[in-house]
Each structure stands twice: as C-alpha cells, then as structure tokens.
Amino acid sequence: MMCMRASRRPSGTRTRRFGLGWVPRADGQGFEIKGLSHKIMDVFSSRRDDVEAYVQDKLVPQFVAKHGRKPSQAEMAALNRQASVDTRQAKHPGVHRLRPVLSVARSSVSL
Numbered sequence: 043m044m045c046m047r048a049s050r051r052p053s054g055t056r057t058r059r060f061g062l063g064w065v066p067r068a069d070g071q072g073f074e075i076k077g078l079s080h081k082i083m084d085v086f087s088s089r090r091d092d093v094e095a096y097v098q099d100k101l102v103p104q105f106v107a108k109h110g111r112k113p114s115q116a117e118m119a120a121l122n123r124q125a126s127v128d129t130r131q132a133k134h135p136g137v138h139r140l141r142p143v144l145s146v147a148r149s150s151v152s153l
Contacts, residue, residue: 089129096125
C-alpha cells in the first residue's frame, strides 16, 4: 500500500498512475497528497507515532546515558531507523491485502 506521506520528491509514476497532487509537508520533511485530510493521514500514520514515542522514551535516553549528550541530527536519523525495525510487528496472513485494510480505515475515519 502506498504511504500517505512521501519522504522524497513525489514520484512521477505514482502521480500519473493515481492522479495525485502533492504539497510540501508543514514540517519540511517531504510531501503530502494534496486534498487528503490530516484525519485520514493520521489513521495510516499511527505507526510513525509509535516509532517517535519509542525513540523519545527509550532510544534517546539510552544514547544520552552512553554518550553524555543529546544525539545529533544524523544520529537521530539512525535512531529512527533503529526504532522502525525494533517496533515493526510481524505481518500476519491476509494483512497485506488491500480490501481488509480499507475496511479498517473506513471504520476508523468518516470518509
């Protein structure tokens, strides 16, 4: 499934294939799909919240305890990658199918 937020320059292929428009994210960290409400993006972005919480609550304190300072921007990027791996749950059969995912999304957000 395509992510709601693109981390790099929007792909021309995705744009043409899905008829998407792109706008810069408010935080300057990539692009968002034009016209997609933040309520809908939040449903698909809940994992990002989990990763950020893991970084702030566990990995940053561990880093400070080990190095005696806050992590640099590059070190934070590495901690975020580590958190993404550490918090990733195993996929279960059928989870990758689009129809069940959309069903859950529709029940979470008024479309």
